[in-house]
Amino acid sequence: MIEVEHLSKLYGSTSAIADVTFSVEPGEILGFLGPNGAGKTTTMRILSGYLPATSGTAKVAGFEVHEDSMAVRQRIGYLPESPPLYPDMTVEGYLNFVAQIKGVNAGDRPQRIQSALTRCNLLEKRKTIIRKLSKGFRQRVGIAQAIVHDPPVIILDEPTVGLDPRQIIEVRNLIKNLAGDHTVILSTHILPEVSMTCSRVAIINHGQVVATNTPESLMTQLMGSSGYELEVEGEFAAIQQCLQAVSGVKTIEPMLTDLLPQNRLKIKVVSESETELGSELATALVSHHLKLYEMRRVQASLETVFLQLTTEETPVENVDEVEPSDAAIEGGTPNENADL
Amino acid sequence: MKMLTYNFLAIYRRELQSYFASPLAYAIATIYWILAGILFKAAFDGVIDQGNYVDLQAQSGVPIPPIDVPYELLRTYLGVMGSLSLFVLPILSMGLYADERKRGTLELLATSPITNWAVAIGKLLGVLTFFITMSLPLLLYEAIALNGVNPPVQLSVILLGHLGLILLAASVLSLGMFVSSLTDSTILAAILTFALVLCLWIVSELAKNFGGVVGDALFNLSLLKHYTNLVQGVVDTSSLVLFASYIFLGIFLTAQSIDALRFQRS
Structure with missing residues (x-):
């Protein structure tokens, strides 16, 4: 449904994306994942026909986005980074306007608008002036305008930005329900979003796609090894020496944290394969008279994969510096403009 | 083709609706009415004085x-209305595209199956309709003043004068729309439009200093000259052509500038 081949975009001499290639099958949800400034928005804009690419081709439903722009425009719904709303219109009036410029027949319009309002949970706000809506509602109106004409391809640039947790869940369910009838491509820098909503992930960094796969196989492929977090009393050198003797241990690093009592260290141990190392690690520590206070198995998450792929320094160290789960969310949106 | 019409009507309706929903538009309309009233009174008094003077002179032989x-x-009233609209029209046209750019809604229009031309024409007709609606109450002044005159003023002269005003407004709005498409600052758009239109208004005065072919050419570009023609009841094809050219030029340049925007966005 979407085929992108060797797509590049230069702004002056700076390259926003370089040689990006991926494809999306009909009915699939592709998550476009990358840190701010990686080129997500640029790619989305090229796909929507808003920006021309410097080189390469992008085809939507068989039409080249630049050459057959009108044909592509008829087949896509697009939510830009900031929802394109007219503050002086009512939600319903706005959706009616969008349905008109997207070429929905007058007869079908009321039903399409009704359906978009229902899907985005906007029914009680249909008569409200957009200016008076909160950010979360505006974002939902933005999504509603992208689906109001029932396009085969839906492009969503950061659809859950600015929503509260409950709304985020609603929007994710909404997007999941779009799959099948629609082909969806969504960009995000929030990792759980991808594993929850997308059937496939493309990870983009510095304008290049570094991996494309299903979220599950990405995780198994790149994090075949499992890890343990230990809290131990003693010198790092001694602990390291003791643990290195255990067979199957790949890396041992201290983790940075200030919340520990004196003399205690948090240590991350990564094993080479899927083997269970827990009992061996504990036995080794105890036999060396090191006091073990906590041991926890760390689940491989998409987040670690993501950081491994997008961080240039030796990856695992950085994994430790970032607290899991919130790290990506805190990245926030402000600097996304850098890649406009 | 059918879809194209829909699209264009959608833009037209939205544009028109946005003016009627905008407090700024009402403020402008109010000031416009007040100033137009004052100018009408001044024109009326002036012409009456002039008439009395002629009578007086005739009596003394x-x-x-x-x-x-x-x-x-x-003639006097429509003349000053032309000047007044030079101030009002840039304010009406300033937001046509600058606001779309600022709000990010240009991205919606640019990714919808609608041509830049249809958007530009829809917008121009929308703002022109608003200006005409805004000017309608002023007809009342003229109706009252010209109602009792004998012999009655020829209807064709009245219509031609007002047609002139509409053509002038459409030209200024069209050029203003182009200027608005160049920037995302509405204030800047208004100021630049005013400067541009002022140049085109008085270019006939400047032309007098040139003479020759250049002078002639400049003289014929003047909005003032061609507007005055129409207001005086002179149907000159060149005036109609000039106004039509300005309107077309504005739409054409707008469509081009929106298209060019895609390439320079960075």
């Missing part, structure tokens, strides 16, 4: 050609 008071009133 000085031969002065008589004047057609109602016609003079119409």
Whole structure:
């Protein structure tokens, strides 16, 4: 449904994306994942026909986005980074306007608008002036305008930005329900979003796609090894020496944290394969008279994969510096403009 | 084609609706009415004085050609209305595209199956319709003043004068729309439009200093000259062509500038 081949975009001499290639099958949800400034928005804009690419081709439903722009425009719904709303219109009036410029027949319009309002949970706000809506509602109106004409391809640039947790869940369910009838491509820098909503992930960094796969196989492929977090009393050198003797241990690093009592260290141990190392690690520590206070198995998450792929320094160290789960969310949106 | 019409009507309706929903538009309309009223009163008094003067001179035996008071009133009034609209129109046109750029809604329009031309024409007709609606109440002044005159003023003269005003407005709005498409600052758009239109208004005065072919050419570009023609009841094809050219030029440049925007966005 979407085929992108060797797509590049230069702004002056700076390259926003370089040689990006991926494809999306009909009915699939592709998550476009990358840190701010990686080129997500640029790619989305090229796909929507808003920006021309410097080189390469992008085809939507068989039409080249630049050459057959009108044909592509008829087949896509697009939510830009900031929802394109007219503050002086009512939600319903706005959706009616969008349905008109997207070429929905007058007869079908009321039903399409009704359906978009229902899907985005906007029914009680249909008569409200957009200016008076909160950010979360505006974002939902933005999504509603992208689906109001029932396009085969839906492009969503950061659809859950600015929503509260409950709304985020609603929007994710909404997007999941779009799959099948629609082909969806969504960009995000929030990792759980991808594993929850997308059937496939493309990870983009510095304008290049570094991996494309299903979220599950990405995780198994790149994090075949499992890890343990230990809290131990003693010198790092001694602990390291003791643990290195255990067979199957790949890396041992201290983790940075200030919340520990004196003399205690948090240590991350990564094993080479899927083997269970827990009992061996504990036995080794105890036999060396090191006091073990906590041991926890760390689940491989998409987040670690993501950081491994997008961080240039030796990856695992950085994994430790970032607290899991919130790290990506805190990245926030402000600097996304850098890649406009 | 059918879809194209839909699209264009959608833009037109939205544009028009946004003016009627905008407090700024009402403020402008109010100031416009007040100023138009003052100018009408001034034109009226001036023409009456002039008439009295002619009468006086005629009584004392000085031969002065008589004047057609109602016609003079119409001419003077529409003349000053032309000048007044030079100030009002840039304010109406300033947001046409600058606001779309600022709000990010240009991205919606640019990714919808609608051509830049249809958007530009829809917008121009929308703002022109608003200006005409805004000017309708002013017809009341003229209706009252010209109602009792005998012999009545020719309807064609009245219509031609107002057609002139509409053509002038459409030209200024069209050029203003182009300027608005160049920037995302509405204030800047208004100021630049005003400067541009002022140049085109008085270019006939400047032309007098040039002479020759250049002078002629500049003289014919003047909005003032061609507007005055129409207001005086002179149907000159070149005037109609000039206004039509300005309108077309504005739409054309707008469509081009929106298209060019895609390449320079960075």
